[in-house]
Amino acid sequence: MIRTRGLTKRFGPVTAVRDLDLDVREGDVYGFLGANGSGKTTTVRMVLGLVLATSGDIELLGEPMPRSARQVLPQVGALVEGPAAYAHRSGRANLALFDAMDRGGPRASRARRVDDVLDRVGLGAVDDRPVAAYSLGMRQRLGLANALLRGPRLLILDEPTNGLDPQGIKEIRSLLLELNAAGTTVFLSSHLLAEIEQMCTRVGVLDGGRMVLQEQLDDLRRATGRIVLETPDVERATSVLDGRIEVSDGHxxxxxxxxxxxxxxxxxxxxxxxxxxxxxxxxxxxxVLAATSNGSDRFSRADGPPSPPGDAAAGVDAPDAAEEVR
Known part of the structure; x- marks a missing residue:
């Protein structure tokens, strides 16, 4: 569904993404994991043809990008760097307008599609207030609704749970797993370890613009060859096990x-x-601690509102760059 070979992006003297070989397969829930500033958003933008790569190759749904963008992108739903919307219009009006520009058709069928995706993301009961009055979490839900309008084969989502409370994160997680079970491949970029671990089947870890790990999540979380035991009979267990105990911590x-x-x-x-x-x-x-150069200090471990996506990489000073390294 997504393949890159040697993908590299430089902004002046700053290399945001370096020699990236990304492999997202049909049916995956793929977690693209990296600390803020690791190059995740830049990678997503190159895959979608929003930013031109400095070098390397990109295939999206088996077609070269950005050359085949017109044929491929109608089959892709995306939420990148927060949702786009006309702030003075309601969420429903925004979606109706986007759908009209994208596929046209009778107003009645358009209204049904809009109502359906609003229901799916938990905005079905929203009133006609303008998007300017939405909370960040509501804006994220609206962006996801827009990504679902096309009934996409592939969803590409950059920090989709940004601004959501734990209940909202759980609801979006359930929706994405439901979509995947129905045949949609999901590519999820995040710095939330818990989000990736609970949802994804495959994981890629980005560190300083480089892919340092790409594997099935079950293989990454393989058994260590040790067993964790709890017992009130510690002394008796120690005697029976005769030197096999590596760690003893209370019971x-x-x-x-x-x-x-x-x-x-x-x-x-x-x-x-x-x-x-x-x-x-x-x-x-x-x-992640073992794979990355600075451990997981800049990753979030628990569900909850993450820090804003796209923070500039620590220590990078690139005033002449066309955009932030993300």
Whole structure:
């Protein structure tokens, strides 16, 4: 659905994206993860033909970009750098206007499409107030509604939950998973670790404009070969396990081994009470810490309103650049 090879973008002396090989496959919920300033938004804009690459190749839905933009983009829904709208018009009026410009057709069918997407993003009951009076979260929902108007094969979303409260994030997450289950490929750019970990099937991690990791999320979160055990009988468990314990923290023990059922049977046979037992798996945060040069200090770990997207990269001074490095 999206392929890039050697994709590079420079703004004067600043290299925002360097030799990027992106591979988004049909049916993916692909999480494009990177701290603010890592080059995510610049990459998305190049994929959509909004910014020309300095070098490298881009394919969108199997066609070269930006040369095939007219044929390809009608099949793509996108929300990049916040929603565009006429501030003096209502959300419904904005969507009706965008739909008329995009596909035309009878007003009745247009009204049905608009009502449908407003319902899907939780704005169905919104009144006729102008978009200027919308909260940031409502604007984000309106932008997502606009992206859905075409019934796209591919959704490209840049920080789509920016400004939403935890309940709003949960609702948008459920909607995107529903769309994916119905056949829509979703490309989600975010710096929210929790958002990516709960939604995505594949993950790409961008660090300083470079792709440092691209893999199935399940493979990244593979078992570590250790088992986490909780028991009130710590001394007895320690004796039974005979040197296999690597970490002891109160009633919590981390034990070498890859068969929880076998370990449980051994402990129960020895009279050890087991209150919890599970394979240890790496978290996405741990994966990112290991892959990136400065760890995950600039990533958000919990659901909630993130910082504004597109902050300039720390330490970059590029007054002559055409735009911010994002």
């Amino acid at each position: 919590r023990l981390v034990v070498r081994g890859d068969d929880p059922a076998d370990l449980n049977a051994t402990l129960v046979a020895a009279g050890v009470r087991v209150t919890a037992l599970a394979e240890e798996r790496r978290t996405l945060e741990e994966v």
